[in-house]
Amino acid sequence: MITLYGYNRSRWIKPYWTLNELGVPFEAKNVRPDYLHAECPEVLAHNPFAKLPVLVDGDFYVFESSAISTYLADKYPEKKPSPKPGSRDRALYDQWISLASTDLEQPLWRIAKHSFLYPPEKQSEADKILAREDFLKEAKVLNELITPFLVGGSFSVADIVMGYTLNWANGYKLLEDFPKLKSYIVEHTARKSFPKELFQVAR
Numbered sequence: 291m292i293t294l295y296g297y298n299r300s301r302w303i304k305p306y307w308t309l310n311e312l313g314v315p316f317e318a319k320n321v322r323p324d325y326l327h328a329e330c331p332e333v334l335a336h337n338p339f340a341k342l343p344v345l346v347d348g349d350f351y352v353f354e355s356s357a358i359s360t361y362l363a364d365k366y367p368e369k370k371p372s373p374k375p376g377s378r379d380r381a382l383y384d385q386w387i388s389l390a391s392t393d394l395e396q397p398l399w400r401i402a403k404h405s406f407l408y409p410p411e412k413q414s415e416a417d418k419i420l421a422r423e424d425f426l427k428e429a430k431v432l433n434e435l436i437t438p439f440l441v442g443g444s445f446s447v448a449d450i451v452m453g454y455t456l457n458w459a460n461g462y463k464l465l466e467d468f469p470k471l472k473s474y475i476v477e478h479t480a481r482k483s484f485p486k487e488l489f490q491v492a493r
């Protein structure tokens with residue numbers, strides 16, 4: 291049995307969306323990261339960084355939202371194949387997943403931290419402005435490169451990771467000048483597998 295721990299409309303959307311897309315049954319446990327100690331000490335024991343999401347597959351624990359998503363797609367090739375390791379498509383798949391999870395995500399995370407995660411006295415408007423600039427610089431290039439599906443002409447985890455990240459950016463109104471990026475997320479978040487319900491929960 292697969293159990294996915296995560297919290298509301300956060301990075302667990304990536305593996306949640308992947309599991310839906312694969313049609314693999316799973317149990318979703320919505321828990322706040324700061325409640326892990328009290329509610330799920332076994333999860334904390336397997337991810338002492340105390341961050342979510344964490345996936346539990348039998349006796350196996352894995353964390354990092356993009357790594358969980360690629361693990362799942364690789365584990366169920368009969369449901370939806372992911373590109374074969376060593377192939378050029380696999381290299382491109384890893385390329386887009388890395389870009390979205392690092393260069394594109396980090397400015398968004400900085401904006402989140404300086405908007406509501408750091409205590410008010412540590413929040414910096416100047417760093418938020420820099421983070422917006424960093425994101426927009428990448429987005430300008432990506433808007434020219436993006437294609438309806440990032441790899442191999444069909445929907446893959448690369449589109450889940452990129453779609454999640456761009457959707458987050460859109461929430462910060464960072465895609466206003468990038469119509470191709472906006473169309474990309476409209477298209478992919480309209481999929482039946484996109485977990486829209488996570489945008490309603492609050493705890």
Ligand SMILES: N[C@@H](CCC(=O)N[C@@H](CS)C(=O)NCC(=O)O)C(=O)O
Pocket residue numbers: 297300301302323340341342343353354355356
């Ligand atoms: N790179 C990690 C980031 C995980 C992360 O920061 N998760 C947030 C929720 S989306 C969290 O657990 N925050 C709690 C904390 O930073 O203490 C991933 O993609 O899974």
